[in-house]
Amino acid sequence: MKEIQTLLSVENLPYLYQSDFYNIGFNKKGFYLDGNGNQYDYSIPESNYLSIIEDEDYKLSTVPDQDDNDAEDAKTDFVYDNVIKPSELFNKLQLCEVTKSDLRMELSNEMIEDLTSAPVLELESFIMDSGWRTKSILIYIAELDVYKQTILSESGNSERRNQSKYTSEILEMFNEL
Secondary structure, X not given: OOOHHHHOOOOOOOEEEEEEEEOOOOOEEEEEEEOOOEEEEEEEOHHHHHHHHHHOOOOOOOOOOOXXXXXXXXXXXXXXOOEEOHHHHHHHHHOOEEEEOOOOXXXXXXXXXXXXXXXXXXXXXXXXXXXXXXXXXXXEEOOOOEEEEEEXXXXXXXXXXXXXXXXXXXXXXXXXX
């Protein structure tokens, strides 16, 4: 396995799949998978997770490093919540255990466009105290120098699903994990 630092660049990681689970009384567990089949597993003890939850990834609510004077030029269709700076993501990945997976995820520009533009609908079901399981894609947005989280599905205390025509195909690929 290559040294993990050699894997961590926006060129090597234009997108990542993430599966994440958290329930009160348990560790927060999950993994990232890159397009080359490198799997980055993590398990965060509940005590550590609760102490950092306010600093958790995906916290930016405005365009990073944007001056007020640039506001007119920065209009895009992106929602600026659920993003993380590459340096922050790479710091997290360095703490993961990296293994080689048989799975490979390749996303075309068409798939990325469809996934990021499709609505994510909240479903009627709600199960109290069942934890949170989120499956998503982190896609690097070069113009903003951030990774944007695009939800594929979220289940547990709430239910949401991306309406892209590619969602089912991607989720089925990772069903056995």
